[in-house]
Amino acid sequence: METLKRALRKSSPEKFRLLTDLVETSIDGTRDIFVNRPLNMSQIHYIGFDMDYTLAIYNKHAIEELAFVITLEKLVELKSYPAEIMELTYHDDRIIRGLLIDYQKGNLIKINRFKQVCRVQHGTQDLETSVYFNDKIDQSDPLRFSSVDTLFSLPEAYLYVLLVDLVENKVLNDRSYTQIYEDIRYCIDMTHRDGSLKSDILRDIGKYVYKDPHLSLTLDKLRESDKKLFLLTNSEYYYTDMIMEYLLDTDSLHYSSWRDYFEIVIVNARKPGFFKENTPFYRVDEVTHEETLMDEASFDRKGIYSKGNYIAFEKLIQAKGNEVLYIGDHIFGDVMRSDKDSNWRTVLVVQELEDELSVTAEVREKYQRLRRLSNKWDKLHYELHIFSSQLNTLQNLELSLRELTPAESKALEKTREELEEGIKRCHKEMEKTETKVHNLRQEISSQYHPVWGPLFHDGDEISRFGDQVRDYASLYTSRVSNFFFYPIDRYYKSLRDIMPHDRWLELSN
Numbered sequence: 001m002e003t004l005k006r007a008l009r010k011s012s013p014e015k016f017r018l019l020t021d022l023v024e025t026s027i028d029g030t031r032d033i034f035v036n037r038p039l040n041m042s043q044i045h046y047i048g049f050d051m052d053y054t055l056a057i058y059n060k061h062a063i064e065e066l067a068f069v070i071t072l073e074k075l076v077e078l079k080s081y082p083a084e085i086m087e088l089t090y091h092d093d094r095i096i097r098g099l100l101i102d103y104q105k106g107n108l109i110k111i112n113r114f115k116q117v118c119r120v121q122h123g124t125q126d127l128e129t130s131v132y133f134n135d136k137i138d139q140s141d142p143l144r145f146s147s148v149d150t151l152f153s154l155p156e157a158y159l160y161v162l163l164v165d166l167v168e169n170k171v172l173n174d175r176s177y178t179q180i181y182e183d184i185r186y187c188i189d190m191t192h193r194d195g196s197l198k199s200d201i202l203r204d205i206g207k208y209v210y211k212d213p214h215l216s217l218t219l220d221k222l223r224e225s226d227k228k229l230f231l232l233t234n235s236e237y238y239y240t241d242m243i244m245e246y247l248l249d250t251d252s253l254h255y256s257s258w259r260d261y262f263e264i265v266i267v268n269a270r271k272p273g274f275f276k277e278n279t280p281f282y283r284v285d286e287v288t289h290e291e292t293l294m295d296e297a298s299f300d301r302k303g304i305y306s307k308g309n310y311i312a313f314e315k316l317i318q319a320k321g322n323e324v325l326y327i328g329d330h331i332f333g334d335v336m337r338s339d340k341d342s343n344w345r346t347v348l349v350v351q352e353l354e355d356e357l358s359v360t361a362e363v364r365e366k367y368q369r370l371r372r373l374s375n376k377w378d379k380l381h382y383e384l385h386i387f388s389s390q391l392n393t394l395q396n397l398e399l400s401l402r403e404l405t406p407a408e409s410k411a412l413e414k415t416r417e418e419l420e421e422g423i424k425r426c427h428k429e430m431e432k433t434e435t436k437v438h439n440l441r442q443e444i445s446s447q448y449h450p451v452w453g454p455l456f457h458d459g460d461e462i463s464r465f466g467d468q469v470r471d472y473a474s475l476y477t478s479r480v481s482n483f484f485f486y487p488i489d490r491y492y493k494s495l496r497d498i499m500p501h502d503r504w505l506e507l508s509n
Ligand SMILES: [Mg+2]
Pocket: 050, 051, 052, 053, 054, 328, 329, 330
């Protein structure tokens, strides 16, 4: 750190001030790194990064709107959709990650980890979850569901719900829900394949890509601790080069080019195929961008490579799987596949985490109130059980005692009235408490998102997205530069994993 401080003080007072700020100001909790599985960073020798939405944080509204508009244009041009769809406008706050598109029914659904449907929209209209009563949700069924896994998928999901509305309004009544989905997919793929989205981004990178001021400092810190860095992205070289140059070249303290940060650069990696197929590596000519099949003997650490697979990669760098950490934003392509197929450790970047945690901080008091109401309901329920049992006992006693004195009858009657009164009071109070709980739950949920609620939960359950994050990522955090605030060789320890009966112990203490 002292070396870095000295270098900065000399070369750039502005960066020196930034560094001092970073060191002296602790970040708030929204940028913490969270641990699902223990990870000892001292055993990690290679750290790999995805680029899009990982190193490169995109300006959410600008890029999603761009993808939305280009796709609309392609729907009109290539799929003969009526020109009036061009009047549709994009709102970046209508869809969250982790939803499923049910393109047989034209719905968007949120499910929890038990595959129960928690929320449904048909087009932009809310539906009761009962429409999925007894419907087994097989999220892996490619003929019915598509998952909104990445931030790149948000515009297509929003476009889908708007077009379903147009089907219902008879503007697109000659197209089925499935047809619309397939048309959108085709056009979105085309915007990526023909380079139209990327060329617009590159024309005005500053509009679309957020330049994280702490990114280069973080990579410097990792390299200073002898970690070897590599880039593994699905983007093509020409695009990667320009984005990385924008992110790092002018910020670099020690290096003349972004390339100097990375031992190896792999573009066009075709993840998740990189983790499960046996595609060979190609060498990329940096000037012509031509790709030639790579001869392993010619592998050098500063080369640019394309495609490939993780087994050959481990052989080339001579590292074992658990010595490699990979950081990406795509739950399926970056984290799930690398966890299942390779032995790489993983970090999931969840950009939404900062907003999600800020809301959690805002609603903390409401959560406490909710817990108190829930405890009150439990207590009332228990009281009700006692009153009902006593009333039952009393009735049995009445039947078994043949003759009662007037005084006994009076006492018995009084007790019965008291118990009935108690039962009535419990029912009334429970009903009132249930209404309060329901309203408070709604209030909390809509603070996260008015339609879909929190990203990682639904009610008391963990959402499908939360479940996947917990199952597949060793660590998760909102952005790569959060590593700057931790010791590089930190042993990330998970919280003690508890079972429901452990909670009883905790509560009784
Ligand atoms: Mg990505």
